[in-house]
Amino acid sequence: MTDRSQENSSQGLLRKTGFFAKTFAADAGNVIGNIGSAAFQSITTRKYTLPDKSVASQVLMYRQLLHTKCRPGLKLTRPYQGTAAQKAVMHMPWWEEGIEQTEKMTISYDNLITRLWLNGAIIPFQESSTESVDTLIDEDGLPPIPHKYWVDRLGFQQPDPVTDFRSGGVLSLAMMVHMVESCPKICERLFSGDASVLPFGITCINVTDMIAKFLMLAKSTDRMDALLSQKPFWKMFADPNAILAVQELAMSMLCDVVVEVSMERKIPSLARQHSTSMHGDSSSEVSVFDFALITERTETRVRDDLLGAGPKTVEEVHAIAGRLRVKYKVQLEKRIERARQQEEHANGGTAPAPQMKDVVGKAAGLAGGIAVGAAGVAGGLVSRFQGGGKEEGSVPVAEEEAPPPIAEESSPTMGFATPPQEDESKDVVVEEVEGDWLGSDNPPVAEPATEPVTDDFAKFSIEDDDEDIM
Numbered sequence: 001m002t003d004r005s006q007e008n009s010s011q012g013l014l015r016k017t018g019f020f021a022k023t024f025a026a027d028a029g030n031v032i033g034n035i036g037s038a039a040f041q042s043i044t045t046r047k048y049t050l051p052d053k054s055v056a057s058q059v060l061m062y063r064q065l066l067h068t069k070c071r072p073g074l075k076l077t078r079p080y081q082g083t084a085a086q087k088a089v090m091h092m093p094w095w096e097e098g099i100e101q102t103e104k105m106t107i108s109y110d111n112l113i114t115r116l117w118l119n120g121a122i123i124p125f126q127e128s129s130t131e132s133v134d135t136l137i138d139e140d141g142l143p144p145i146p147h148k149y150w151v152d153r154l155g156f157q158q159p160d161p162v163t164d165f166r167s168g169g170v171l172s173l174a175m176m177v178h179m180v181e182s183c184p185k186i187c188e189r190l191f192s193g194d195a196s197v198l199p200f201g202i203t204c205i206n207v208t209d210m211i212a213k214f215l216m217l218a219k220s221t222d223r224m225d226a227l228l229s230q231k232p233f234w235k236m237f238a239d240p241n242a243i244l245a246v247q248e249l250a251m252s253m254l255c256d257v258v259v260e261v262s263m264e265r266k267i268p269s270l271a272r273q274h275s276t277s278m279h280g281d282s283s284s285e286v287s288v289f290d291f292a293l294i295t296e297r298t299e300t301r302v303r304d305d306l307l308g309a310g311p312k313t314v315e316e317v318h319a320i321a322g323r324l325r326v327k328y329k330v331q332l333e334k335r336i337e338r339a340r341q342q343e344e345h346a347n348g349g350t351a352p353a354p355q356m357k358d359v360v361g362k363a364a365g366l367a368g369g370i371a372v373g374a375a376g377v378a379g380g381l382v383s384r385f386q387g388g389g390k391e392e393g394s395v396p397v398a399e400e401e402a403p404p405p406i407a408e409e410s411s412p413t414m415g416f417a418t419p420p421q422e423d424e425s426k427d428v429v430v431e432e433v434e435g436d437w438l439g440s441d442n443p444p445v446a447e448p449a450t451e452p453v454t455d456d457f458a459k460f461s462i463e464d465d466d467e468d469i470m
Contacts, residue, residue, distance in 0.1 A: 051227055051231075051237070052238065054238040055235070055237050056227050058237050058238070058240055058242075059215060059216075059226060059227065059237065062215060062217055062243060063223060063226075065094060065169060065170045065171035066169050066171040066172075066212055066217050068107075068169045068170045068171075069166070069170075070109050070162055070166075070169060071162060072109060072145075073109065073110065074107075074110075075106065075107070075110075076106070076107045077104045077105065078104070078105050079103065079104065079105075080099050080100065080105050086105065088240055089240045090105070092174070092240060093112075093177045093181065093182075093244070094107050094112065094170060094173075094174035094177075096108055096111050109173070110141075110142055112173050113142075113145075113161070114137070114142060114143055115177050115180075115181065116154070116177050116180060117137075117143035117149075118135060119177070119180040119181050120153070120180035120200070121149040121150070122136075124180070124187065124188065124191055145159070145160050145162075146160045150201075155190070155198075155200040155201035156201040156202065157202065164201060164202065167205065168205050168209055168212065172204070172205045172208040175204065175243075175244075176201065176204045176208075178247065179204055179247065179248070182244075182248075183248050183251070186248065186252050186255065187200065190203060190255065194258065195254070195259070197258060197285075197288065198288060198291065198294070199288070203251075203291075204251065207247060207250045207298075208247065210250065210295070210299055210302065211243065211246055211250065211302075214231075214302070214303060214307060215237075215243075216229060231307075232307065232310030233308075233310060233311055235312045236311050236312055236313055236316070236317060239314055241314050242314055242317070245314045246302070246306075249302075249306060249318070250298065250302045250306075252321075254295070254298040256328065257297050257298050257301075258294055260297075260328070260332055261290060261293065263332070263336070264335070265285065265286060267339045305324050306320060306321060306324065
């Protein structure tokens, strides 16, 4: 009797479960049937589009450049066939000049490091344009290595800069060359201006690493995972100039953050909010030990506010950056005003300290600096659009205009196939470009990073992402 009753109970429970499932399925069908076709499509479609073929070509190209180790004598070439895809990227900073004349597209470490030396360590430090300057270039046309200018002027950790490029490879070197050739106003802020507390070279490499993280270029990320990811900004990267624009804007935003933190440090109540154990005095001046704070704030703004806004074109990302500068300026003024009121209340209604008045005045004048930075960023990119990437001098910019910079002409949108690297060319192929890099220099695997030379650079994140791959 007991076994039969248990069997009946089990059968009853099974019937109830089946009835419940049948009822639930019917109800769900009725609900789905009542949903409009447009609403149902919005549920089943992706929030952001996947990268198309041209975007995939750009991303794979950046990935290969990031993981191609810098070393003296490195030279990679491929035939120039004059295709639309090749013409769209022939102005990018990593190529040697004379592509059409030589019918070769060449990436050379010696060429890039020489351009960086001339436009970063020599030309910006000329006292006058008519002065005769010794460039220190040797008879082989190469800059002096080692030399103190790599540290003192360009902000590397050692007199030989090659080791600092281990995390970003040829991509980080090319981005730095682009900055010194086409964005002199931004570089000046780091060389001798309001952001000179940070070394230019290490800062620029870290910004490139930050962008590489957003684009999922690291070795620890499978390339197909990157190409199948949803990002609000993927459409913009069909234009090869997008990565140059993001590098420029991120560097400009970082300089603005340095100014903000410096102003906050002069206000006790704001300084205490961001004080660290490394600062014996919460109101101390900004130093390289604040690099983590500065890069964290910059990364949040670039990721969430700039790229997170979903720009579809280079012109649009510049417009977004202009609006963000105004937004951050207003937020800073409000923080300073609240701090001023708190200071007055703490002092029993007396006038604020002279230091507080000075900071308020600087905040009110921050718009001028923002306008100069915006114009400098726009000038650099527009110069490269119009000049085919061959100009190496400074770019005239309008220092008085505050509206966000917008390029005058649309940039080319044709993609460029990445040179096949082992098995990375199997899934995404652009038909316009064929062939491979010539020569024996295949992109090598990055080596482990060296330890920083001084304690001042201990907070910089120059490291090899091989450590993340086990």
